Amino acid sequence: MAELCSGFPPATEFEMRKIHDRFFKNVFGEKGNLVDFIDGFLPRKLVESLDLSGARIVSPVHGSAGEEGRKEGRKEGRISEKQGVLKKLLSRKFGIDAKDEERILRQRDPDKLDDALEAVLFAASREEVLDRLK
Numbered sequence: 001m002a003e004l005c006s007g008f009p010p011a012t013e014f015e016m017r018k019i020h021d022r023f024f025k026n027v028f029g030e031k032g033n034l035v036d037f038i039d040g041f042l043p044r045k046l047v048e049s050l051d052l053s054g055a056r057i058v059s060p061v062h063g064s065a066g067e068e069g070r071k072e073g074r075k076e077g078r079i080s081e082k083q084g085v086l087k088k089l090l091s092r093k094f095g096i097d098a099k100d101e102e103r104i105l106r107q108r109d110p111d112k113l114d115d116a117l118e119a120v121l122f123a124a125s126r127e128e129v130l131d132r133l134k
Helices: 013-028 031-041 044-049 063-093 098-106 110-122 126-133
Strands: none
Touching: 013 031, 063 098, 063 110, 063 126, 098 126, 110 126
């Protein structure tokens, strides 16, 4: 058990995690705090390498609605990851322009993104990959 501070009873590891999680969600749930943290504390090279164009803050919800929100958040995260990997691979193999990038970002179907990712490995052209997003 850990002592939070003098005068308070010791907390279990589980209670400490809950306190930490609540603090983290409250502080970084505010866009201004998050931006200040990214600008002020993360290494400049890391900040410059981040693509936050599609980033958004999702408010935590508790109960069954909260679980649905977490599932949706995980799904959105997986879609964003697939889009990012597809953009990077396609760019390195064939090169892409802003129109191609927009086309990738508009695709929200994880299966079509998977098809396009697979196609990058075997495709002979950029168009062959992008056709998988239709």
